[in-house]
Amino acid sequence: MVVDAKKPHVVVLPSPGIGHVTPMLELAKRLVIHHSCHVTFLYITTQASAAQTRLFHHLPPGLNVIDLPPADVSALISDETPYLANLCITIRESLLCLKATLLEMQKPHALITDLFSTQALDTCKDLSIPFYVFCTTSALFLAFSFFCALDFNQHDTFAPVPGAFIHLPGCAQLRKEDLPFTNSGNVDEWHSDHLRRIIMADGILLNTCEDLEPEPVRAMQEDSFFKQIPMPPVYSVGPLVKETEPITGNGEECLAWLDKQTPGSVLFVALGSAGNLCAEQLTELAWGLELSKQRFLWVVRPPTGASGIDSYFKVGCADADPEAYLPKGFTERTRELGMMVASWAPQLSVLRHKSTGAFLSHCGWNSSLESVSHGVPMIAWPLCADQMMNATFLVKDLGVAIKPVVEAGTRIIGRKEVERVVREVIMGEEGKLIRERARELKEIESKVVHCGGKSYETLAHVVNQFVGCVSNGF
Structure with missing residues (x-):
């Protein structure tokens, strides 16, 4: 060398x-x-x-x-x-x-x-x-x-x-x-x-x-x-944060789909390199997205245990067809509303796209910084490790996120709560405030680096x- x-x-x-x-x-x-x-x-x-x-x-x-x-x-x-x-x-x-x-x-x-x-x-x-x-x-x-x-x-x-x-x-x-x-x-x-x-x-x-x-x-x-x-x-x-990333395979399809959507109308759903949900939570998330009637781009992975880290060494590998583990008929019913991709999407390119209006995220630090740096408000959905701390920080300190409430006596976020926060972040008054705050931080952070x-x-x-x-x- x-x-x-x-x-x-x-x-x-x-x-x-x-x-x-x-x-x-x-x-x-x-x-x-x-x-x-x-x-x-x-x-x-x-x-x-x-x-x-x-x-x-x-x-x-x-x-x-x-x-x-x-x-x-x-x-x-x-x-x-x-x-x-x-x-x-x-x-x-x-x-x-x-x-x-x-x-x-x-x-x-x-x-x-x-x-x-x-x-x-x-x-x-x-x-x-x-x-x-x-x-x-x-x-x-x-x-x-x-x-x-x-x-x-x-x-x-x-x-x-x-x-x-x-x-x-x-x-x-x-x-x-x-x-x-x-x-x-x-x-x-x-x-x-x-x-x-x-x-x-x-x-x-x-x-x-x-x-x-x-x-x-x-x-x-x-x-x-x-x-x-x-x-x-x-x-x-x-x-x-990344300034560029390779666009291959389903990444091109994601961006082509976003190009057809109204500016600020799409919720990007991605739970990080290690983020899997249990079957019950995956089902509730799917129903909530459908009930919200808001457009979404969802990086879907098969259900797994409660650890939240099962995909850590596997991210980017091909997963099974989402239809195999999502609610029956979900794909067909939401065909005009959303797009689903298995395992991976070009997150940087999605977050900077004009059609992306919000980000449902696990609140890993990289994803949090990418969202803030591109002025995208968040739905905080932490799974493990430092993500809970990051989620509270994003909601309480930075004011760029809202966090769904877990159902009493369970560890599950129900479909009606998913519907509520998705509608709120895309079209509600609280969503308007955090969108404005996200844009303010984007301007601040672009200068310091x-x-x-x-x-x-x-x-x-x-x-x-x-x-x-x-x-x-x-």
């Missing part, structure tokens, strides 16, 4: 999963295009999904992708392995070749991982390579994670108790039912391991900005509680640090 010696050389290492690869690849592109870096993108091929491979088309000169050899994890994981353990074991085994891979390069100025590839820290220390972490979640989630790791013993349990709160230093109170760590009353061992490494990083890059998340960003930078850790320097360089904006200049400052560290014999 030939590296331009006149440019800073940065290695970017994401975790598997399109939710991690997408923002890390966008960071890599920004470093190349806007900050004159040469970037080597290390791609973990073990369990890579079909959708991930589509991301590597039309890369800019100066951004090279190196596939790390597949690791044999068959004896270490099974269908019963929790997804975070599966992810971390896959990364650990895939990075056994990392030192040799880095030694084959001219010494890079820095290596950047995400929150779940921090096993690279030891190799970076051995080779005296500055180590940075790019947070692909919200700043609020990261602040809460550090709070749990440092202060957890002061609390008896984080089990959901409606109406109860946790006070996060320097931030607003958090509802217990929105917290990601609720199953065992403790932070996951894998997550704790990553947090211990993150605090040894040379810096943390946040995929957000102070206009979006002023309290958690400032808390991690200034609050006395977080200074106990101590936190490495924290830099807001976002929101970084471009030349002269605060996030742009912060990333330029970090690149200068990369160069300085190596020049000073880091």
Whole structure:
């Protein structure tokens, strides 16, 4: 591999999963295009999904992708392995070749991982390579994670108790039912391991900005509680969202269908790279969409268990025909009203399309940022992990989303509630307010990441640090 010696050389290492690869690849592109870096993108091929491979088309000169050899994890994981353990074991085994891979390069100025590839820290220390972490979640989630790791013993349990709160230093109170760590009353061992490494990083890059998340960003930078850790320097360089994406197969059909619709009339329904619903909830969602009589573009997946993460390593694979698991006659009855696609749609292109009026989303951080950056209001439908926290943030703090109410005594959102929120977000008074707020934020966020904006200049400052560290014999 030939590296331009006149440019800073940065290695970017994401975790598997399109939710991690997408923002890390966008960071890599920004470093190349806007900050004159040469970037080597290390791609973990073990369990890579079909959708991930589509991301590597039309890369800019100066951004090279190196596939790390597949690791044999068959004896270490099974269908019963929790997804975070599966992810971390896959990364650990895939990075056994990392030192040799880095030694084959001219010494890079820095290596950047995400929150779940921090096993690279030891190799970076051995080779005296500055180590940075790019947070692909919200700043609020990261602040809460550090709070749990440092202060957890002061609390008896984080089990959901409606109406109860946790006070996060320097931030607003958090509802217990929105917290990601609720199953065992403790932070996951894998997550704790990553947090211990993150605090040894040379810096943390946040995929957000102070206009979006002023309290958690400032808390991690200034609050006395977080200074106990101590936190490495924290830099807001976002929101970084995709600017382009490949359009293939059913993507062209989706956009052609949208071209025929009235501006602002279509609800885009997509629950992320890991989002599946149980059969009962899938049925209620279908009936609600039909009853609303609003136009919709729905990325449909087969029903599954309640984990909400069954498709994590499979996104982009072909699924069964939706007619096999949707209410009988639904496809025919809604033929003139909506369009359904199996498994995947070009989300960026759909969100920026003039016919898209709202987004029913799982509230993953990437999807949330894409929706905000394109001025599209949301129906918040969180499924797992940090999504509950993101959903409340989008509704209460940003004012760009509405959230359906779960039926009392169940975990299901009924069809009449689906009908109500769909009608509201597309044509109601509350929907009008959040549409206006979404447009306001679009204008704000478009400025911070471009030349002269605060996030742009912060990333330029970090690149200068990369160069300085190596020049000073880091």
